[in-house]
Amino acid sequence: VNAPLRESDAARAGRGVQSGWGSTDVERALAATHARLRVRKQRMVLGGVGFVVAMAAAFLLLFTKVPTRPLETLVVLVPKPVESVTHFADGSEARSSAGSKVVVRTSTATAIETALDSGEAEFSVVPNPERRFVVHAGGVTVEVVGTRFRVKHQDARVLVEVSRGKVRVTAGAERAELVEDESRWFARGVEASPTETAMDDVGGGVNGAANAIDGGARSAVNPGAGPRERFVDLARRGD
Amino acid sequence: VTTFARLRATEGVGPSLPLTRWMSVTLPDRPPLRLVRNDDGEAEAEPDPRDFDQVFRRFAPYVARVGVRLLGAEGEVDDLVQEVFMEAHRGLSSLRVPKALRGWLARIAVRRATRRLRRRKLRVLLSLESVPETDLPFDASLGPENAAEVAALYRRLDRMSADDRVAWILKNVEGESLDEIAAICACSKSTVQRRLRRAAAHFDAPEAP
Numbered sequence: 001v002n003a004p005l006r007e008s009d010a011a012r013a014g015r016g017v018q019s020g021w022g023s024t025d026v027e028r029a030l031a032a033t034h035a036r037l038r039v040r041k042q043r044m045v046l047g048g049v050g051f052v053v054a055m056a057a058a059f060l061l062l063f064t065k066v067p068t069r070p071l072e073t074l075v076v077l078v079p080k081p082v083e084s085v086t087h088f089a090d091g092s093e094a095r096s097s098a099g100s101k102v103v104v105r106t107s108t109a110t111a112i113e114t115a116l117d118s119g120e121a122e123f124s125v126v127p128n129p130e131r132r133f134v135v136h137a138g139g140v141t142v143e144v145v146g147t148r149f150r151v152k153h154q155d156a157r158v159l160v161e162v163s164r165g166k167v168r169v170t171a172g173a174e175r176a177e178l179v180e181d182e183s184r185w186f187a188r189g190v191e192a193s194p195t196e197t198a199m200d201d202v203g204g205g206v207n208g209a210a211n212a213i214d215g216g217a218r219s220a221v222n223p224g225a226g227p228r229e230r231f232v233d234l235a236r237r238g239d
Numbered sequence: 240v241t242t243f244a245r246l247r248a249t250e251g252v253g254p255s256l257p258l259t260r261w262m263s264v265t266l267p268d269r270p271p272l273r274l275v276r277n278d279d280g281e282a283e284a285e286p287d288p289r290d291f292d293q294v295f296r297r298f299a300p301y302v303a304r305v306g307v308r309l310l311g312a313e314g315e316v317d318d319l320v321q322e323v324f325m326e327a328h329r330g331l332s333s334l335r336v337p338k339a340l341r342g343w344l345a346r347i348a349v350r351r352a353t354r355r356l357r358r359r360k361l362r363v364l365l366s367l368e369s370v371p372e373t374d375l376p377f378d379a380s381l382g383p384e385n386a387a388e389v390a391a392l393y394r395r396l397d398r399m400s401a402d403d404r405v406a407w408i409l410k411n412v413e414g415e416s417l418d419e420i421a422a423i424c425a426c427s428k429s430t431v432q433r434r435l436r437r438a439a440a441h442f443d444a445p446e447a448p
Binding site: 004005006007009010011012013014015016017018019020021023025026027029030032033036037040 | 292295296299300303304306307308313316317320321324325328385388389391392395408411412439442
């Protein structure tokens with residue numbers, strides 16, 4: 001087996017190798033080749049169709065404007081900054097926003113009467129059945145016993161919004177009682193009493209009512225003045 | 240006229256036949272029938288390159304013979320022949336010189352066979368496949384000792400590189416000239432000579448165990 005093999009002998013042996021293919025083998029191979037060519041053609045057609053579809057899709061993606069949904073407006077509710085806080089002697093308070101005008105008309109042990117001439121204010125009233133707490137706002141009178149509510153001027157209307165307790169509202173001939181989580185608009189009317197008498201009891205009220213107007217709450221005496229200036233102002237008038 | 244114009248475009252220009260005083264028809268021209276000698280030395284009509292079936296029937300035995308000699312395994316020849324003609328199918332219509340058909344098919348067959356030989360060597364190297372036993376149909380008239388020589392020949396060929404093996408078979412078995420081998424293998428003549436020298440070194444010496 002391992003004997004030397006001369007190149008000439010190897011060539012002769014190689015020439016003896018034949019494929020042995022007859023016409024039957026040729027026809028069989030021809031049929032098989034045709035079958036493979038058909039498969040290749042089908043693949044090419046499918047590939048071509050796929051390519052065209054892919055190109056069309058790419059074209060559509062690139063050159064057509066997809067309608068985009070507009071961004072929804074984001075509404076963020078930010079509470080208005082509180083400009084000033086008016087403290088009453090019984091512990092009640094009124095938080096008014098910038099530009100608002102809160103005037104204290106009466107502040108005694110049995111009654112606190114205040115007026116909201118403009119803007120809005122939120123009142124937090126300490127419950128006390130023996131004391132009347134009234135807020136006048138453009139002809140609308142809000143009377144409470146103990147609650148937390150908001151009064152707001154807007155155009156020719158006044159909004160009364162109750163967040164705790166119960167209030168009685170009088171707007172001209174209209175009377176209404178609002179309970180917790182209720183709000184209602186009332187038409188503005190003509191106020192009966194002038195605002196100038198509002199601070200009569202400031203500093204001298206029973207239980208010290210409204211003796212702590214601070215935080216820059218505007219009063220009818222001198223809107224924009226601090227507590228000290230207001231006191232001096234009242235003293236000059238002999239009150 | 241349109242039909243004939245189309246024929247002219249595909250078939251070539253033939254003689255013009257006058258139809259009327261103002262109109263003539265040009266008949267399509269067919270290439271003249273040529274006779275060539277086949278591998279057995281018999282005269283036969285040169286196949287039309289545009290007729291795939293005719294080309295296949297004419298050259299498939301030749302491609303199969305070259306394939307079986309190059310690969311040394313009969314089992315792969317069927318597949319090789321189909322691959323060669325599938326590749327040829329694409330460029331067959333563009334072939335203008337029918338004489339070049341045989342050499343062109345030989346180039347494709349050699350390229351495909353070389354690729355198969357390299358893959359086989361790689362698989363053997365990675366121990367994914369054992370060295371195939373030589374199982375070749377050979378001319379029985381040469382005697383039983385020819386079978387032993389063929390086996391010894393392919394054992395030596397299996398140790399050569401694919402390029403050296405192809406060059407040696409084309410030169411010594413197929414009887415191709417150096418120029419033809421260079422054209423078939425797409426390399427220079429000196430490269431062919433170098434490959435032949437390397438291949439010859441495997442002969443005239445005892446076979447390594």
